[in-house]
Amino acid sequence: VQLVQSGSELKKPGASVKVSCKASGSTFSNYAMNWVRQAPGQGLEWMGWINTNTGNPTYAQGFTGRFVFSLDTSVSTAYLQISSLKAEDTALYYCVSGTNWFDPWGQGTLVTVSS
Amino acid sequence: DIQMTQSPSSLSASVGDRVTITCRASQSISTYLNWYQQKPGKAPKVLIYAASSLQTGVPSRFSGSGSGTDFTLTISSLQPEDFATYYCQHSYLYPYTFGQGTKVEIK
Numbered sequence: 001v002q003l004v005q006s007g008s009e010l011k012k013p014g015a016s017v018k019v020s021c022k023a024s025g026s027t028f029s030n031y032a033m034n035w036v037r038q039a040p041g042q043g044l045e046w047m048g049w050i051n052t053n054t055g056n057p058t059y060a061q062g063f064t065g066r067f068v069f070s071l072d073t074s075v076s077t078a079y080l081q082i083s084s085l086k087a088e089d090t091a092l093y094y095c096v097s098g099t100n101w102f103d104p105w106g107q108g109t110l111v112t113v114s115s
Numbered sequence: 116d117i118q119m120t121q122s123p124s125s126l127s128a129s130v131g132d133r134v135t136i137t138c139r140a141s142q143s144i145s146t147y148l149n150w151y152q153q154k155p156g157k158a159p160k161v162l163i164y165a166a167s168s169l170q171t172g173v174p175s176r177f178s179g180s181g182s183g184t185d186f187t188l189t190i191s192s193l194q195p196e197d198f199a200t201y202y203c204q205h206s207y208l209y210p211y212t213f214g215q216g217t218k219v220e221i222k
Contacts, residue, residue: 044213060210100206101149101164
């Protein structure tokens, strides 16, 4: 499978953003789709995952409420929506496939929150 | 949550050196431990999964060992393309967590 993410976003505080992750090369409903955040100059933080078969999401602590994982299986695409954006949401967001280890990764989407 | 602690946070090494990075889990995770390499401006890629299994396409100079709480990533002979940041990650139970990373720099 290959994962291709949407392009960079520049948003104002309080706005929302929706990042897409399109899968190709394999049956979309056969795997787990994870989301990983990397703040500027920082390490990797697992945000949670969504079951591409059932659509059931699991969120890590700290990523509940404003963060929503969703799917559109008709176009083999996963989404990460973040609402009420804050400056500290500025980061690279990666989608990545896998249950016990993560492979392959999308190329990352930079979300910048600035007034 | 299970905490993952890597050491060192950074190291300087020369081409040809043997490099060892360690990762310690705050509780036993059996062999549910993975290693990733990230180069600047690029997405991470998996090197080792399940503590010691080499991902397809990864050079054999990379190896992993350990079980329980203590794990090691070894690069037997450092090559120019290996200068990068390395992360461990457990997949024992949710939430999966990463170590803070080890930056391998040129001496």
